[in-house]
Amino acid sequence: MRSRSLRLAGAGALLLTLAFSLESCFTERQNEGAQLYAAHCSSCHGDQGQGLERLIPPVAAADYIAQHRTELPCLVRKGMQGDIVVNGIHYNQVMPGHEDLTDSQITNLLNFLQTNWGNTNQSYTIRETSELLGRCNGSDGQ
Amino acid sequence: MTTSLRRAGLLLAAAGAALSFSLGSCSAPADKPAERLSIYGIKHSEPTSPADTLPDPIPAFRLTDQDRQVITNQTFAGKIYVTDFFFATCPSICPKMQSELLRVYKAFEDNPKVLFLSHTIDPAHDSIPVLRDYAERLGIQNASRWHFATAGRDSIFALAKAYMTGAEADASVPGGYAHSGTFALIDSQRRVRGLYDGMVPEQVDQLIKDIPVLLKEEAETQPVAAK
Numbered sequence: 001m002r003s004r005s006l007r008l009a010g011a012g013a014l015l016l017t018l019a020f021s022l023e024s025c026f027t028e029r030q031n032e033g034a035q036l037y038a039a040h041c042s043s044c045h046g047d048q049g050q051g052l053e054r055l056i057p058p059v060a061a062a063d064y065i066a067q068h069r070t071e072l073p074c075l076v077r078k079g080m081q082g083d084i085v086v087n088g089i090h091y092n093q094v095m096p097g098h099e100d101l102t103d104s105q106i107t108n109l110l111n112f113l114q115t116n117w118g119n120t121n122q123s124y125t126i127r128e129t130s131e132l133l134g135r136c137n138g139s140d141g142q
Numbered sequence: 143m144t145t146s147l148r149r150a151g152l153l154l155a156a157a158g159a160a161l162s163f164s165l166g167s168c169s170a171p172a173d174k175p176a177e178r179l180s181i182y183g184i185k186h187s188e189p190t191s192p193a194d195t196l197p198d199p200i201p202a203f204r205l206t207d208q209d210r211q212v213i214t215n216q217t218f219a220g221k222i223y224v225t226d227f228f229f230a231t232c233p234s235i236c237p238k239m240q241s242e243l244l245r246v247y248k249a250f251e252d253n254p255k256v257l258f259l260s261h262t263i264d265p266a267h268d269s270i271p272v273l274r275d276y277a278e279r280l281g282i283q284n285a286s287r288w289h290f291a292t293a294g295r296d297s298i299f300a301l302a303k304a305y306m307t308g309a310e311a312d313a314s315v316p317g318g319y320a321h322s323g324t325f326a327l328i329d330s331q332r333r334v335r336g337l338y339d340g341m342v343p344e345q346v347d348q349l350i351k352d353i354p355v356l357l358k359e360e361a362e363t364q365p366v367a368a369k
Contacts, residue, residue, distance in 0.1 A: 044237040052241045054279040091279075096233040 033112025036105055040098060049117045055093060057086035061118030069114070069121060073129045076106050077138035102142040103130045179327070179356055182306060182334040199332035200304050205261070205291035208274040213259075213289055215332060222356055223257040224349065226325050226340060227302050229264035230276045239323045239340040244280060246325070247288055249350050255357060258288035261301065265292045306334055325349060330360055 038047070041059070045051055049060030059065060064086045065072070079097030083090055101109070107129040114121040124132075133139035183197025205213050226243060228236045243258065250256040262268035268276075273290040282288045292298075302308065307324035327336035327349060336352050338345040 042238075043235060044233070046241070052237050053244070053281045055240075055276065056237050092275075094231050094233065 032105065033108040033110075034116075036101070036109040037112055040101070040109075044095075049113070051086075054089060054091065057084060057089070057091045059113055059117070059119075062086050065113055065119050066121045070132055072110055073103075073106050073124070073132040074136035074138050076101070076109065077133055078136050103133055103139055104142060106133070177355075178359060179335040179352055182337060197333070198304075200328060200334070201301070203293070203297065203301055205289070205293045206270065207285045207289040207291045208270060208277045209285040210270055211285060213291060217289070218257055218259075218328070218330070220330050221255050221257050222330060222335075222353070222360060223259050223328050224325055224353075225259040225261070225305055225307075225328060226323070227261045227263050227298070227305075227307055229262050230268045230272050231264070235323045235341055240280060242340045242343065242346045243325065246346060246350055246353075247282075250353060251287075253357075254287070255360070256287075256353060260288070260290050261298050262290070262292050263295075263298055263302070265295055265298065268292055306337055327352060327356065329356055 037049075044056050045059050046056070049058055049062075051058035051060075057064065064084070068075070075095075076098055079095045081092075081094045083092050085091075098106075104126045107124050107126045110129070111123045113119060114123055130139045130141060181197060183199075185195065185197045187198055189195065200215070202215055207213050224243065224246060226239065228240060230236075240260070243260070247258055262273060270292065273292060277283075277285070277288065277290045282290075293301075305324075305326040305328070307326055308322040323340040325338045325340045325346070326334050327338070329335050335356055336349060338349045340346060
């Protein structure tokens with residue numbers, strides 16, 4: 001009985017070490033989308049993508065994210081201004097562009113948004129993002 | 143016999159004292175609200191007496207708010223207020239900052255003694271219609287409790303200094319203006335009683351705790367005069 005519990009503890013410890021060592025196999029880019037969102041977007045769009053009243057549109061559970069899927073890479077790259085309707089509400093603020101992000105960073109950022117916080121939309125490949133960015137001369141090929 | 147009894151008693155008393163001391167240090171300092179908030183600022187004026195060490199009050203000002211009403215220090219007479227500096231097209235910290243200030247506003251929505259004053263640091267762009275639109279979109283339907291105010295650029299920057307919240311034109315930052323996101327809490331004597339980083343929710347929580355402390359002091363020191 002006692003040796004069994006010891007063995008169990010040993011197995012647990014082994015699993016724990018394994019989990020730790022496996023974790024170090026992955027790069028930090030595993031959660032790059034979430035990290036980029038926190039660094040570049042959350043101050044305006046909210047830490048849970050909730051937006052701000054009628055000033056800043058939400059990105060969580062946002063119909064715009066699904067309906068304008070192919071335009072989003074250029075929207076992130078170039079920014080936008082003017083009237084925009086999200087979930088039936090009009091917003092009108094300036095969104096700055098992000099020339100500082102690579103194509104693959106934009107891919108990870110958008111894939112995070114497309115698959116979290118109530119959004120269940122199709123992801124992008126880096127190649128697709130680069131192609132879509134080509135429409136606004138916004139691809140850096142990286 | 144008596145000495146050993148006395149010694150035991152002494153030991154017991156010492157243990158008790160140590161216990162209450164250590165217990166006291168567990169609970170006392172962190173969450174016990176201060177009776178009085180500090181007074182912040184710099185004294186430029188000559189003291190009127192050796193005991194006069196109070197910093198200069200917020201200077202007289204004259205601003206226009208989103209309802210086109212002129213607001214002055216008199217608008218805030220007998221009240222306390224929270225103030226900050228922002229601009230409507232600010233791409234960096236403003237939305238977060240104003241959403242935090244909105245949280246403070248909602249916490250004291252029903253208390254007419256607490257007012258709010260947001261200054262634009264971009265008066266060239268933030269006309270009165272722009273300010274009104276911004277306020278309404280934030281959910282503030284009129285200026286009775288939360289003024290979104292404008293004035294000449296120089297007076298705004300001078301006021302930012304008096305409120306101890308950094309704000310200046312800076313072409314090198316996104317949006318063209320550098321500012322700190324500080325909230326200042328002002329008492330009815332035009333003195334700064336607290337400074338909080340509007341980007342840090344814990345500091346904004348502290349502001350929400352400090353406001354009742356200041357209200358209590360206000361109620362004690364001016365029972366009738368400023369009503």
